[in-house]
Amino acid sequence: QKEVEQNSGPLSVPEGAIASLNCTYSDRGSQSFFWYRQYSGKSPELIMFIYSNGDKEDGRFTAQLNKASQYVSLLIRDSQPSDSATYLCAVNSNSGYALNFGKGTSLLVTP
């Protein structure tokens, strides 16, 4: 079973700060990387995906991928209390169909 590792947190940041969420993966052949946000009691919501090395920005979110280091991160700028949620990192499996999920990082943005 290929592994996707995330710090479970909670990661606490003040409102307006940058939240940095990290994820490492063990399968060097992985090609697709996804970040999902999940509020308590709700379903996962896709917020970012990245397929190439480097940065990808969408609004307040930036995904960063470094395949050499097998590392993907999510930056949330100008964090808001509404960003408080669990963030799941997911990586395509080598079987092709499945996503391997990390256990998620709990983010708490304090006013």
Add this chain to the structure above:
Amino acid sequence: DTEVTQTPKHLVMGMTNKKSLKCEQHMGHRAMYWYKQKAKKPPELMFVYSYEKLSINESVPSRFSPECPNSSLLNLHLHALQPEDSALYLCASSQAGLATYNEQFFGPGTRLTVL
């Protein structure tokens, strides 16, 4: 429109009941998935349908029976469940069946409680 719908939102059933969960998407996606998620755990893949054919069954007990009547609909038939099957059941869809370069979108889920 990136909406996947699921019914019912909540379901309580006894161990001898038979019930079904339903999922629908109108995004033209050709792959649909069932996941199970327990509290404070990530989603676990159960089944994958690609082009209406079952592509993956992750060694799921036979008390869970999936069905894909057409490319927009996915059902999960439940029979003789155990209390430990209580969880959030998530449906997802994607344009194609491979996870590579292929985003999966989740529905709101069905919260299942087995008494």
